[in-house]
Amino acid sequence: MRRRRRPLKIFVALIVVLAIVYAGISWFFSEKLIAAKFAPLGPVDVASYGLPQPELIEIPGDGVTLAGWYFANPRKAGCATVMLHGFSGSKQEILGPTPLFWNRGCDLLLYDARGHGESSPSLLTYGAHEKDDLGRAVDWLANRTSLPHSKIGLAGWSYGAATAIQAAADIPDLAFVLADSSYSSLGDIARAQGKQQFGSWTKIFVPGALLVAGIRGGFDARGVAPDDAIRDVKEPTLLIHSRQDEFTPVEQSEEIYANSDHSHTELVIPDWVAPHAFSYTKNNAGYTAILDGFLAKYAPDFGARA
Structure with missing residues (x-):
């Protein structure tokens, strides 16, 4: 009986580890999507565009x-x-x-x-x-x-x-x-940019990234x-x-x-x-x-x- 339980425990542990890894990578990509930090653009002379102040x-x-x-x-x-x-x-x-x-x-x-x-x-x-x-x-x-x-x-x-x-x-x-x-759509641009920046393998993490992004941002990312x-x-x-x-x-x-x-x-x-x-x-x-x-x-x- 113990011999039978051991492979099951290994399988369950493997699933848990994979789930944690998937969740972690999904969080990483959600950070890229919704929590990017941008350096502010500097001052500009609007008069050079023919505009008043x-x-x-x-x-x-x-x-x-x-x-x-x-x-x-x-x-x-x-x-x-x-x-x-x-x-x-x-x-x-x-x-x-x-x-x-x-x-x-x-x-x-x-x-x-x-x-x-x-x-x-x-x-x-x-x-x-x-x-x-x-x-x-x-x-x-x-x-x-x-x-x-x-x-x-x-x-x-x-x-x-x-x-x-x-x-x-x-x-x-x-x-x-x-x-x-x-x-x-957000999913389409996430897949396109994920492939361009990291490789085609990223597409498997897009659903997870959208789920995490939606939870964090309070919106339906798939919508x-x-x-x-x-x-x-x-x-x-x-x-x-x-x-x-x-x-x-x-x-x-x-x-x-x-x-x-x-x-x-x-x-x-x-x-x-x-x-x-x-x-x-x-x-x-x-x-x-x-x-x-x-x-x-x-x-x-x-x-x-x-």
């Missing part, structure tokens, strides 16, 4: 305070845009594309996402909580400008693009959504999915994604587009070479033409033409 504003959220810049446009064209930066970035990161909307006479709101820049430290949730932050930012901007949602657009890059799509599913009557280089949220977005949506993107594969925007309503959603893969979320930087004239054509078709009354 911004008003420094704060938007209270659920357990966080968002630090932002509000730019009041002297042209007063009756439009406004919330612009959202990418993972590990800050509001300084998206000053470059501001002419897309500033030249139309639109007011601008740029803010640091939770856990980024000068906003409150926080675990990241890839849109689960950030979409609610964005909803509060839209309400703040609507109150400040006295504009209806139909005169307010969302423009996001990478992490900000995914947040914009998920928020737009809950915010009615927006003017448009511009989502550049979005990931299709963070712009490719699912896009089904509920009723506003005109422009997806842009560089084919050369090595951080977030272009297939992820293609998945989002596949689930969208094609009557008001377009996917543009630029014909010039650009790294992740840098299509505007590499060809701002070409990028501007794409956006202008989209707005002329779907939101012709949004602001004044440059």
Whole structure:
């Protein structure tokens, strides 16, 4: 009898050890996902982008305070845009594309996402909580400008693009959504980045990492999915994604587009070479033409033409 029990004990011990190892590695990857520490970007001269000095504003959220810049446009064209930066970035990161909307006479709101820049430290949730932050930012901007949602657009890059799509599913009557280089889901980007940074073996730990991340961050990590949220977005949506993107594969925007309503959603893969979320930087004239054509078709009354 003792001889029979010994192999069973060894087997149980092995299972326990493997479970502990799996849990430990899953925690490690969850740390990479939601608890990353970012060095703040330094000061920047906004005048070099053709902008006036911004008003420094704060938007209270659920357990966080968002630090932002509000730019009041002297042209007063009756439009406004919330612009959202990418993972590990800050509001300084998206000053470059501001002419897309500033030249139309639109007011601008740029803010640091939770856990980024000068906003409150926080675990990241890839849109689960950030979409609610964005909803509060839209309400703040609507109150400040006295504009209806139909005169307010969302423009996001990478992490900000995914947040914009998920928020737009809950915010009615927006003017448009511009989502550049979005990931299709937290699971998809975790698998892509895990493979790129550590190897294909990491895919077996993604379910565990998502479970741990969700418990730590208080959200459903498996439900963070712009490719699912896009089904509920009723506003005109422009997806842009560089084919050369090595951080977030272009297939992820293609998945989002596949689930969208094609009557008001377009996917543009630029014909010039650009790294992740840098299509505007590499060809701002070409990028501007794409956006202008989209707005002329779907939101012709949004602001004044440059």
